[in-house]
Amino acid sequence: MLGSIAVHRGRGAAFWRRLRVSLIAAALVAAGAGMSSPLLTLHAQTQQSVREDLVRKLTGKKIRVDKQTGLPRAASEAEARATVQQLAALLQPPAAPPPVSYRSNGMQVATVDGYLNRVVVGRPLPDGRFETRCVSTLDEAVAFLSGERVALEDR
Numbered sequence: 826m827l828g829s830i831a832v833h834r835g836r837g838a839a840f841w842r843r844l845r846v847s848l849i850a851a852a853l854v855a856a857g858a859g860m861s862s863p864l865l866t867l868h869a870q871t872q873q874s875v876r877e878d879l880v881r882k883l884t885g886k887k888i889r890v891d892k893q894t895g896l897p898r899a900a901s902e903a904e905a906r907a908t909v910q911q912l913a914a915l916l917q918p919p920a921a922p923p924p925v926s927y928r929s930n931g932m933q934v935a936t937v938d939g940y941l942n943r944v945v946v947g948r949p950l951p952d953g954r955f956e957t958r959c960v961s962t963l964d965e966a967v968a969f970l971s972g973e974r975v976a977l978e979d980r
Contacts, residue, residue, distance in 0.1 A: 875913070879963065880905045882971045890949050897949040912966045915944045946970060 883905035887897035900908065919942075923935045946966050947955040960966040 875906055875909050876963070879909045879967045882967050882973075883908055886971050888948055888970050895953060897951060908970070909963070909967065912944065912946070913963055916942050916961070916963050916966065918942065948972075 880902065883900055884902045885899045886905075887899055888908065889898050889900050889904060890896070891898040919940055923937050923940045925933050925935050927933055941961070943959050943961050944966065945957050945959050946969060947957040948970050950956055958969045960969060
């Protein structure tokens with residue numbers, strides 16, 4: 826069958842490990858601590874341009890947490906730009922299609938471990954909690970962080 830995806834036992838652990846890392850990354854982004862991973866730094870340095878429309882959407886939005894008061898605060902343009910760069914690095918689509926193997930019965934199996942990029946992003950709420958959402962595109966992440974209402978069909 827064309828396009829069949831086989832799920833193997835034991836691969837669920839990798840998903841949960843990535844989910845935990847994504848949740849920690851979301852908390853760091855929302856808290857303003859940033860991420861200093863060499864991979865993210867390298868991607869940010871090699872990225873030609875940042876989508877300025879997304880930076881403008883986040884600038885001035887309460888997506889950071891003030892370290893002194895613990896309350897949400899507005900992001901500066903530099904913080905908004907860094908957030909867009911970090912999210913772009915996390916949500917960057919793979920350069921090549923996933924590897925496909927062929928079974929003796931004619932079925933094709935695509936190995937998609939680590940291939941489908943999803944990131945959990947969080948935004949601070951006035952009561953100190955965080956609202957989170959799992960996103961798969963940069964536009965969806967910025968729309969959530971900026972507080973835009975997105976229809977379910979658009980997600």
